[in-house]
Amino acid sequence: MNERIERVIAALRKNNMQGIYVPCINDITKTVENLIFDGAVITAGGSVSLKESGVWDLINKENYNFLDRNREGITADEKQEVFRRVIGSDFYFCSTNALTENGELLNVDGFANRIAAIAFGPKKVIMVVGANKIVKDINEAFLRVKKIxxxxxxxxxxxxxxxxxxxxxxxxxxxxxxxxxxxxxxxxRICANYLISGRQQVKDRITVIICGEDMGY
Incomplete structure (x- = not known):
C-alpha cells in the first residue's frame, strides 16, 4: 500500500468510515464475501467497477437475495419498485465518482437514486473504488466528474x-x-444531483474498498 492510500484510509477512519485496502482486482470478491452474509437483501447502483471487480456476479449468487434492477425482462414499474426497496436493504453496493485524500466521497447522479441510498436507508453501504478515483480535494473531485x-x-x-x-x-x-x-x-443531463459525504454520524455504515489497481470511470 502506498503512502497516499494509507492517508486516505486514515482520513476515512477519522470520518467514521471504514477503509479496506486490496492490492489487486482479483482480491476484491473475497474481501466482499467476508463483509456480507447468506440470505442478505442486497441492492446496487449501476457501476462499471462492480462489474470489472466481479462483485456484480458475486452478489447475483443464489445464497444472496439480490434485487437486480437490470434483470432480464424487468418492467419500468418493477424497476421503480426495486429503487423503493433499496431503503430497507441490508447492503447497498456502488462505487464513487471521486475519493479525496481528506476521506470525502463525491457522488453525482441524474435521478439521485444512488446518492439517496448512500445518504440514508440501507444498513450498510459498500463501495468498490479503484486507485484512479483518488484525488487531492473536493475541487479536484468535481473536476474529475466533469473531465472523466x-x-x-x-x-x-x-x-x-x-x-x-x-x-x-x-x-x-x-x-x-x-x-x-x-x-x-x-x-x-446525468450530473443533476450532488452528494459530498464527510464525517458520518453512524460509524462504519459506509465501507470503502480501495483497490491498488484502476477500475471504472
Missing part, C-alpha cells in the same frame, strides 16, 4: 450529451475551474 466520470458514463449509457461529444463538460470551455454545478442544459 460524466463524459465516459454518458458514452457507456448511450446518452448523447454535450460532454459525451466533447469528452468533457461544456463548463470547461469557459473556465478551467468552473462552479461545481455549472454545465449544460441537456434534458438527460
Amino acid at each position: 466520470a460524466a463524459p465516459k458514463n454518458c458514452v457507456r449509457l448511450g446518452i448523447e450529451s454535450p460532454c459525451a461529444k466533447l469528452g468533457h463538460c461544456v463548463a470547461l470551455e469557459k473556465s478551467d475551474n468552473p462552479d461545481f454545478t455549472d454545465g449544460c442544459g441537456f434534458e438527460r
